Amino acid sequence: MGITLYRSPDLLMMGEGSIANIGKEAKKYDANHVLVVADAFLVENKIINHVFDYLTNENITYDINQSIIPEPPFELLERIGSEIREKNYDLIIGIGGGSVLDSAKILSILAKYELDLRSVVGTNLVPEKGLPFFLTPTTSGTGSEVTWNAIFTDEKDHVKKGIVSPYLLPQLSIVDPELTYTMPPSVTAATGMDALVHAIESYTSLRTDELNKAIALQAIKLINKSLRKAVHNGKDRVARADMSNGSLLAGISLANAGVGAVHALAYPLGGKFKVPHGVSNSVLLPYVMEYNVISDLDAFVEIAEALELQTDNLSKREIADEFVSYLKQFVKDIGIPTSMSVFGVTKEDVPKMAEEASKIERLLSNNPRKLSVNDIEQIYYNALG
Ligand SMILES: [Fe+2]
CATH class of the missing domain: 3.40.50.1970 (Rossmann fold)
Structure with missing residues (x-):
């Protein structure tokens, strides 16, 4: 420790x-x-x-x-x-x-x-x-x-x-x-997903601790409960308050435990293809989680429980797979694409993006599973759909 x-x-x-x-x-x-x-x-x-x-x-x-x-x-x-x-x-x-x-x-x-x-x-x-x-x-x-x-x-x-x-x-x-009441739905969705990524990545960061885990888990619960409501009805005061608090908690956890591969892989998508930060994180989240889950199945089961997923009679691995499917649906529910190809990314772009992402050691070093350049390429290919 x-x-x-x-x-x-x-x-x-x-x-x-x-x-x-x-x-x-x-x-x-x-x-x-x-x-x-x-x-x-x-x-x-x-x-x-x-x-x-x-x-x-x-x-x-x-x-x-x-x-x-x-x-x-x-x-x-x-x-x-x-x-x-x-x-x-x-x-x-x-x-x-x-x-x-x-x-x-x-x-x-x-x-x-x-x-x-x-x-x-x-x-x-x-x-x-x-x-x-x-x-x-x-x-x-x-x-x-x-x-x-x-x-x-x-x-x-x-x-x-x-x-x-x-x-x-x-x-x-x-x-x-x-x-935040006047924030349009698309911005509510993208920024809210950024907060969810902060909470999930800091919860599973190699630098996390019990204080940050408690904070991140509460952020996940609040965002899961209220992001879809805030996107679909910006005047929902309870949903807006939950999102303010969820984002704040996720930010505190991020500040102290750091974020990981989702953010690292999102940077080249944001930089070259001008995709907003929250959107690029959202697109990549399920694909990076698909790669990460086997690194710490217990942690991802805890997150699945915070998301109130049905886990009865499922193995840890099956729960982790449910978690990845749930994230894909969550992203769709709030109107964000689940494929990088929507932003004009092609297979030919992947090697350069992977090379760039692999240099962001500040973030990759927090990720619960190590990534080679080949691993990053594979995640990007998966995210092309
Ligand atoms: Fe972020």
Whole structure:
């Protein structure tokens, strides 16, 4: 048994209406002038106007940056960083999906000092902390609000790369399900599946422990109960709250135990074929699980039980097979394709994708079953249908 670590934001605030505290919490950091990094969609549709009011009520002035694009490139962050360094902000607030939250983390650093982002790709390479920052998600999936990862696209080789540092953990995360009510069904489905993948992969990660397993299992139960409902009726408040909590729990488990081969194999699909992160994870999930189950049948039986699958009179192996079939149906139920060919991937693309995925040792080393390049190719071929 090894020694495990557990990290989280300084403060987590959860529940309907919790966003109303953001101004008061900002004042605790002596904030007078704040940069809000927000999704353009939320600003343009006035969905987060009340958040700005909470700042104004505390006499806090703010600027809004709404220029973050999905899977943002390093250059965009470095450009914004050089613009904001002169503005003397005393707090950064990120409000949006995973790309916005990851960007806010890095901008808290770049608002304080200049940094070549490519030089800090990897773990523990950010030299010192930046400005205080708060994160509040408007999707239920990435878990970015509780992780110390930030993922960007390197436009030089079109590969997604991660910066991992404890300085990327926020002082405060506010997880308010009301902010997810306007999320469209396709985004609800993709981000919700990302959360389910976080929970399953961190539960079976070689770095997991009892604390993370308990957290991940509860995430699996909540997401299984409510993701389909949230996709089909976005106004279902209970389903939205379950997804907020499930995503948060999955994010905590991911932050501490890591994710594995689903994420590693999803990266080339996302990078080259521009498939959104949650969708690429969803497509690959059943095929990677098909490969993984024999590594730890007991763990996958525990997950099958959390998913309330019928396991009477079945062997562990049969339960694991049921689990894989259930995942394929689950992905279909929420309108996500179960084959990579839908995104234009062909057999000819597989060797290059497998070679690229095999280099993501940061994730593959967590996976409960080792993968050779040939194993990865075979999983990709299976995922072509
Ligand atoms: Fe993810």
